Amino acid sequence: MNKAFPIIIVLIGLLIVWYAAAIGMNAQWQNDVYRRAGTTDVPMTQFVQDTWNQEKPVLPTMHQVMGELWNTTVLVAPNKPRSLLFHAWVTFSATALGFLMGSVLGIALAVLIVHSEAMNRSLMPWIVASQTIPILALAPLIVVIGFNIFTGTLGIPTDPARLMSKAIISAYLSFFPVAVGMVKGLRSPEAIQLDLMHTYNASPSQTFWKLRWPASVPYLFTSLKVGVAASLVGAIVGELPTGAVAGLGARLLAGSYYSQTVQIWSALFAASILAAILVISVGLVEKLVARQMGARPA
Amino acid sequence: MLLSVTTASSAAIEDKGPLPATVVSAADLSLTFATNDGPVHALSNVNLSIGKGEFVSFIGPSGCGKTTFLRTIADLEQPTSGTLLINGMTPRQAREKRAYGYVFQAPALYPWRTIEKNVALPLEIMGYSAAEQAERIKRTMDLVNLSGFEKKYPWQLSGGMQQRASIARALAFDADLLLMDEPFGALDEIVRDHLNSELLKLWARTQKTICFVTHSIPEAVYLSTKIVVMSPRPGRVTDVIESTLPAERPLDIRETPEFLAIAARVRDGLRAGHSYEEHA
Numbered sequence A: 001m002n003k004a005f006p007i008i009i010v011l012i013g014l015l016i017v018w019y020a021a022a023i024g025m026n027a028q029w030q031n032d033v034y035r036r037a038g039t040t041d042v043p044m045t046q047f048v049q050d051t052w053n054q055e056k057p058v059l060p061t062m063h064q065v066m067g068e069l070w071n072t073t074v075l076v077a078p079n080k081p082r083s084l085l086f087h088a089w090v091t092f093s094a095t096a097l098g099f100l101m102g103s104v105l106g107i108a109l110a111v112l113i114v115h116s117e118a119m120n121r122s123l124m125p126w127i128v129a130s131q132t133i134p135i136l137a138l139a140p141l142i143v144v145i146g147f148n149i150f151t152g153t154l155g156i157p158t159d160p161a162r163l164m165s166k167a168i169i170s171a172y173l174s175f176f177p178v179a180v181g182m183v184k185g186l187r188s189p190e191a192i193q194l195d196l197m198h199t200y201n202a203s204p205s206q207t208f209w210k211l212r213w214p215a216s217v218p219y220l221f222t223s224l225k226v227g228v229a230a231s232l233v234g235a236i237v238g239e240l241p242t243g244a245v246a247g248l249g250a251r252l253l254a255g256s257y258y259s260q261t262v263q264i265w266s267a268l269f270a271a272s273i274l275a276a277i278l279v280i281s282v283g284l285v286e287k288l289v290a291r292q293m294g295a296r297p298a
Numbered sequence B: 001m002l003l004s005v006t007t008a009s010s011a012a013i014e015d016k017g018p019l020p021a022t023v024v025s026a027a028d029l030s031l032t033f034a035t036n037d038g039p040v041h042a043l044s045n046v047n048l049s050i051g052k053g054e055f056v057s058f059i060g061p062s063g064c065g066k067t068t069f070l071r072t073i074a075d076l077e078q079p080t081s082g083t084l085l086i087n088g089m090t091p092r093q094a095r096e097k098r099a100y101g102y103v104f105q106a107p108a109l110y111p112w113r114t115i116e117k118n119v120a121l122p123l124e125i126m127g128y129s130a131a132e133q134a135e136r137i138k139r140t141m142d143l144v145n146l147s148g149f150e151k152k153y154p155w156q157l158s159g160g161m162q163q164r165a166s167i168a169r170a171l172a173f174d175a176d177l178l179l180m181d182e183p184f185g186a187l188d189e190i191v192r193d194h195l196n197s198e199l200l201k202l203w204a205r206t207q208k209t210i211c212f213v214t215h216s217i218p219e220a221v222y223l224s225t226k227i228v229v230m231s232p233r234p235g236r237v238t239d240v241i242e243s244t245l246p247a248e249r250p251l252d253i254r255e256t257p258e259f260l261a262i263a264a265r266v267r268d269g270l271r272a273g274h275s276y277e278e279h280a
């Protein structure tokens, strides 16, 4: 209760601001509607309610978005393109695949960097530079070129090819936090813990598996949480330039073509709910692993 | 003075080979650290020989090179000049043969391993069979009185128990030489007394050679067959005292005149080293 209280206060504050903003932003359209219909002397309460319930409002309200979410999840079969769950699943598959590839790549790079000074000096600048390129500039390239290579040269069917190209963007965004976090984690053992391994004449692989790897686990999960969120962003961005028909990104784009603001907002909400589920899932795995590794309960 | 310092040059040691009973022999051993503030002479012309089964304490003020000497024996630091042989081998060869167990100033237990898994760590690395690991864990946990705590994680144990676990870990494999760097330095007096007498019993039972760094004169005199007094800037050995105390040492031996006489000599040695520093 004590923890929930400030959150609820902020939430109520946000809702008040939101609904107030909706009145202001939708007022002009509402006035036009009244003028065309020749209605005058609309009572204030009626006017407010009308601004909150337009079909294509500039700013849709909370209950409209929730209604749309309800209609497109619960009331529609999940395998239909009308279902938001269908689109969320499409985005989730690309996110998960890209997250997996990005994490493996990030960990592999970190292992190389920690074990070789030459790798550290040659790889690290490229890794940092890779993140200075705006993903919005890069995504269309990857999606179009990747898609063409996958379907053309490699002869992969279109659906898996589209999935792969999106996953590559996800991986591109998520490998970075994982690589940086794991470099730090693999270097986290104290000098005395490494000296101990030295006195046992342990091999580098023994030192890695029995010391560096377990010591890096807390760092790994911290960066995986950042990485999974970045993966989702990557997958959505990857759905924007393709003219893709499926995925939360496609929903956002289609919504903006047809000024379906309620649809845009419900896709946005779905994306953030998905992000929360992903981050919380990684957090749960982290808790399980920490308990398995005998961590002191917080 | 009962100086048991080797006078032979390094060449002579290499020619004749060390006596079989000599575990550690240092001849003109020096180690200089290059730092930003100039060279630090951590060890300067140290000559010392340690026989099999001895309990040798190193005592001296902070910075006199006690840790550095132990680390050099353990091949964790490389000497700048001079010779150091462990069981007739270079420190590196000795390390590769797993000739010693090292107990650091902090327990250095791996927090994700239970106590028994921490003790098993060197055994896993050295490729002992599962059955042999279990047998050795049981034996060494008994030896340091930690039976019943096998499944606990380090944070569930007191500092004294953690340090005992780290001693068990150093005893678990067959190293005849035990290097201990102020293992009880962070513990309170009562725990320390207790662990000291435990350590003596353990030494008697296992017949290991022990090199033990300490800040405490009573601790050094109570434990040792030989006390090496060191002094800083440059780090060097100023006195080596052979103890005349009997092997059997109850805690109240610390009130006997014999004990106090040795303690006085150690104190004199430390003071001599200190005045050098003041005049330098």
Ligand SMILES: Nc1ncnc2c1ncn2[C@@H]1O[C@H](COP(=O)(O)OP(=O)(O)O)[C@@H](O)[C@H]1O
Binding pocket: B033, B034, B035, B040, B041, B042, B060, B061, B062, B063, B064, B065, B066, B067, B068, B069, B235
């Ligand atoms: N890795 C190192 N680099 C530079 N100086 C060091 C290093 N290790 C120890 N020293 C210096 O060497 C001297 C001896 O240190 P140490 O052996 O730790 O002394 P003690 O254990 O007797 O307190 C000190 O002056 C210390 O600052």
Ligand SMILES: [Mg+2]
Binding pocket: B066, B067, B068
């Ligand atoms: Mg020290």
